[in-house]
Amino acid sequence: MSDAPALLSVSDARLRFGEVTALDGVSLALRPGECLGLVGHNGAGKSTLVNVLNGGLALHAGSVAAGGRAGRWDVAAARAMGLRCVFQELSLCPNLTVAENARILHRGHFGLRWRAEARRLARAALDAVFPGHGIDVRAQVASLALAQRQMVEIALAFAEAGTPARLVILDEPTSSLDAGIAGQLLAHVRRFVAAGGTVVLISHILSEVLATATRIVVMKDGKVVADRPAAAFTQAGLVAAMGSTARERQRPDRAAAAAAPEPLAVHASPRGLPVRVAPGEVVGLTGLAGHGQTELLRALHERLAPAWAAGRDPKVAYVAGDRRFDGILPLWSIRRNLTISALAALTRRGLVDGRAEAAAAEAWRTRIGIRSPDLGLPILSLSGGNQQKVLFARALLAAAPLVLMDDPMRGVDVGTKQEVYGIIRAEAAAGRAFVWYSTEIEEMELCDRVYVFREGAAVAELEGEEITEAAILAASFAGHAAEALA
Amino acid sequence: MRLSPDLIRLAVPFLALAALLAGVFWLQPRAMSYTGLNLLFNLAVPIALATLAQMFIIAVNDLDLSMGAFVSFAACVTATFLHDTPVLGALILAASVAAYAALGVVIHLRGLPAIVVTLGMSFVWLGLAVMILPAPGGAAPAWLRALMTVRPPLLPMALAASILIALVAHLIIARSALGVLIRGVGGNERSVARAGWSVLRAKAAAYALAGLFGVLAGMALVGLTTSADANIALRYTLLSIAGVILGGGEFVGGRVSAVGAVVGALTLALAGSFLSFLRLSPDWQIGAQGAILILVLALRLGLDALERRRRGRA
Numbered sequence: 001m002s003d004a005p006a007l008l009s010v011s012d013a014r015l016r017f018g019e020v021t022a023l024d025g026v027s028l029a030l031r032p033g034e035c036l037g038l039v040g041h042n043g044a045g046k047s048t049l050v051n052v053l054n055g056g057l058a059l060h061a062g063s064v065a066a067g068g069r070a071g072r073w074d075v076a077a078a079r080a081m082g083l084r085c086v087f088q089e090l091s092l093c094p095n096l097t098v099a100e101n102a103r104i105l106h107r108g109h110f111g112l113r114w115r116a117e118a119r120r121l122a123r124a125a126l127d128a129v130f131p132g133h134g135i136d137v138r139a140q141v142a143s144l145a146l147a148q149r150q151m152v153e154i155a156l157a158f159a160e161a162g163t164p165a166r167l168v169i170l171d172e173p174t175s176s177l178d179a180g181i182a183g184q185l186l187a188h189v190r191r192f193v194a195a196g197g198t199v200v201l202i203s204h205i206l207s208e209v210l211a212t213a214t215r216i217v218v219m220k221d222g223k224v225v226a227d228r229p230a231a232a233f234t235q236a237g238l239v240a241a242m243g244s245t246a247r248e249r250q251r252p253d254r255a256a257a258a259a260a261p262e263p264l265a266v267h268a269s270p271r272g273l274p275v276r277v278a279p280g281e282v283v284g285l286t287g288l289a290g291h292g293q294t295e296l297l298r299a300l301h302e303r304l305a306p307a308w309a310a311g312r313d314p315k316v317a318y319v320a321g322d323r324r325f326d327g328i329l330p331l332w333s334i335r336r337n338l339t340i341s342a343l344a345a346l347t348r349r350g351l352v353d354g355r356a357e358a359a360a361a362e363a364w365r366t367r368i369g370i371r372s373p374d375l376g377l378p379i380l381s382l383s384g385g386n387q388q389k390v391l392f393a394r395a396l397l398a399a400a401p402l403v404l405m406d407d408p409m410r411g412v413d414v415g416t417k418q419e420v421y422g423i424i425r426a427e428a429a430a431g432r433a434f435v436w437y438s439t440e441i442e443e444m445e446l447c448d449r450v451y452v453f454r455e456g457a458a459v460a461e462l463e464g465e466e467i468t469e470a471a472i473l474a475a476s477f478a479g480h481a482a483e484a485l486a
Numbered sequence: 487m488r489l490s491p492d493l494i495r496l497a498v499p500f501l502a503l504a505a506l507l508a509g510v511f512w513l514q515p516r517a518m519s520y521t522g523l524n525l526l527f528n529l530a531v532p533i534a535l536a537t538l539a540q541m542f543i544i545a546v547n548d549l550d551l552s553m554g555a556f557v558s559f560a561a562c563v564t565a566t567f568l569h570d571t572p573v574l575g576a577l578i579l580a581a582s583v584a585a586y587a588a589l590g591v592v593i594h595l596r597g598l599p600a601i602v603v604t605l606g607m608s609f610v611w612l613g614l615a616v617m618i619l620p621a622p623g624g625a626a627p628a629w630l631r632a633l634m635t636v637r638p639p640l641l642p643m644a645l646a647a648s649i650l651i652a653l654v655a656h657l658i659i660a661r662s663a664l665g666v667l668i669r670g671v672g673g674n675e676r677s678v679a680r681a682g683w684s685v686l687r688a689k690a691a692a693y694a695l696a697g698l699f700g701v702l703a704g705m706a707l708v709g710l711t712t713s714a715d716a717n718i719a720l721r722y723t724l725l726s727i728a729g730v731i732l733g734g735g736e737f738v739g740g741r742v743s744a745v746g747a748v749v750g751a752l753t754l755a756l757a758g759s760f761l762s763f764l765r766l767s768p769d770w771q772i773g774a775q776g777a778i779l780i781l782v783l784a785l786r787l788g789l790d791a792l793e794r795r796r797r798g799r800a
Contacts, residue, residue, distance in 0.1 A: 079682050091680065093673030095740045096666060103663065104670045105681045114663055 005068040007032050007198050013062035022048040024222035035199040037213030042289050042439035044219040054078050054085045082166035084157040094142040098122050098152050106161035125159035129188045146176045169200040186212045204288050206235050206477050243469045264433050272457025277433045284447030285437040287476045292456035293437040297404045317395035321407035327391050328379050335361040335375040338390050341398035364393040385416035405436045441469050494789050495734040499749040502782045506756045513763040524642035530755035531647050535703035536722045537729035537751040538655045542696040544730050545672045545742045546689050548600030552608035554723035559611040560704025565624025565714035579701045586697025590689040615716035622715035626708045634709030655744035668692045672740020
């Protein structure tokens with residue numbers, strides 16, 4: 001295409017995390033004076049690619065070249081080149097003031113009277129991007145509203161300090177901004193690009209990307225599947241590009257769900273659709289990660305399992321997705337990890353009945369196929385997939401009528417997945433209800449009903465044959481069209 | 487006028503101190519004099535220094551359980567080596583500050599829990615202190631004794647010193663670039679590292695500052711008591727933690743205040759005198775001191791909740 005040397009380019013980038021291929025041969029060149037829109041669904045590899053670009057992750061194969069020269073690429077090299085990043089999770093120090101954060105972010109730029117300089121820098125940066133922002137730069141970040149924090153972070157990324165900003169990566173920068181402020185930001189991005197800067201814009205609001213980016217790259221399963229000028233795309237075209245080619249549906253043919261049984265639980269939120277689940281149903285929660293699915297599971301769990309009322313018949317069981325965070329008990333044996341959920345039922349006169357415990361664990365070992373010679377071994381002796389099976393068995397062992405699953409298949413191999421899918425269907429047929437949050441769209445096709453989440457609320461409900469990848473993608477990425485153009 | 491949450495946070499220790507002081511004056515009007523105030527707050531100076539030392543550790547989200555033992559060790563060195571062979575004494579104290587910095591490095595590099603490391607170190611410091619001074623004794627260097635008993639005009643030495651210490655520590659932690667960095671590490675370690683700073687050096691600096699203020703606490707203590715003992719400051723560990731929290735600090739999040747910490751230390755020191763003036767039996771004093779602490783912290787939690795609700799409505 002253009003002859004100008006690329007500001008930053010990756011070629012044939014490959015990266016694996018355990019079982020998961022995050023980047024599968026990505027080549028991408030960023031040139032001065034362009035705004036690259038990067039879109040894709042969960043697990044497409046966007047965040048991984050960003051982390052490669054900013055030097056946070058080293059590639060397993062392939063190379064990163066800055067200014068046409070390949071070399072050592074790490075965080076320091078990226079900073080020296082003038083690369084600035086705004087991450088989806090806020091990365092300011094909440095206990096410091098806005099000006100002090102400017103001091104932290106732009107080191108080596110200040111003299112002895114740095115407090116006044118930092119205040120001036122922060123004020124100028126905010127004025128440049130968000131005129132009329134009304135933010136006091138002496139205020140502690142923790143005392144600002146979420147949108148204001150995001151404004152500060154964005155403004156500081158564009159700030160003129162130290163190495164001038166040449167490449168700014170914005171990862172969902174408008175997620176907590178209202179339409180007017182988002183418009184200011186996008187206008188600034190256009191000005192910055194027109195002046196020769198480069199921006200990588202990641203956003204789930206496609207109209208924003210279409211209106212701002214000069215070129216759009218669509219990723220899917222760790223690969224670039226489309227790379228064209230923005231003018232060549234329409235919103236529908238982008239959604240279509242994110243989806244996969246027609247594929248065999250995994251959905252087993254089932255008799256239509258029984259005529260709307262009494263719902264087991266309903267979670268109504270002030271915004272969006274109420275989420276209902278009935279006995280024997282598998283309800284899926286989908287949408288882009290971090291749009292309120294986990295919060296819904298937590299809220300349901302909190303309501304159905306109050307702190308004081310645990311007992312012999314629990315109403316709800318929970319399968320953790322982040323095994324290390326709220327899943328396994330790392331120092332315990334497989335057996336104890338498995339039976340902890342049903343301890344009340346396995347207890348007689350206040351003592352744990354060892355024989356009943358062993359029998360229960362053994363029964364589930366054969367049922368769910370935990371590959372271990374001895375359940376007395378520590379849980380960490382198992383592979384990740386088998387640890388996840390233990391967590392499933394734990395949830396199913398508790399006689400709870402409702403099972404909540406928080407993206408439980410993260411990093412689990414295909415074989416294990418198929419086994420667990422089978423057990424979920426069998427348990428559902430026996431009358432148990434599941435609420436299943438997953439970042440993988442294919443898993444949604446195993447559900448009876450699916451809620452698509454966007455910005456903290458369920459915005460679409462799909463049932464039966466309506467559950468398709470295209471429909472889910474359309475619902476995840478729609479919206480905001482009118483506002484973003486404002 | 488709308489009070490900022492920070493001001494409210496800082497107001498609580500001042501209010502608690504004022505209330506206790508009013509109580510003391512009411513029970514014992516003679517305390518309301520130059521000498522009386524000096525006596526009331528005398529022992530608060532080393533406690534304030536130890537509290538500031540603890541504050542630097544808490545600012546980076548760690549906790550030092552060896553503070554009392556370390557202050558005792560510093561006091562023993564001051565009463566022996568610094569008195570007999572000043573150069574050697576100064577070297578030992580400087581080495582102990584360096585040891586603190588090294589502790590910070592080890593804790594950060596190996597990812598060890600600071601509580602465990604410092605708990606272990608407390609026995610090391612205590613053992614060294616016992617080796618130096620097996621029985622209570624030693625003597626304060628003359629200059630130190632003179633410094634701690636100086637009688638400045640207007641304000642008693644204890645209060646003047648507390649104000650000076652608070653100002654210096656405030657400059658370090660709140661105004662200097664190093665202080666911002668240290669608090670930044672407490673607030674969001676990853677973003678500080680991403681911005682290209684060395685978190686390791688920030689932590690080492692925080693620990694070194696803690697060591698420095700710990701040494702100063704030991705020296706001040708010897709200047710007041712004229713002799714030392716290996717167990718002289720053991721209760722400082724918990725007093726210093728309580729002082730930081732009382733003064734508006736938080737265990738995590740890099741939210742600390744130097745002025746608050748000093749006021750918190752003064753409050754704790756005064757609580758003991760207040761209870762004596764109440765003629766409370768010594769058996770009950772520790773419990774009553776704890777009750778005062780809980781009361782003040784409850785007040786702060788209440789104000790925090792109020793602030794949150796106000797913000798929630800806004």
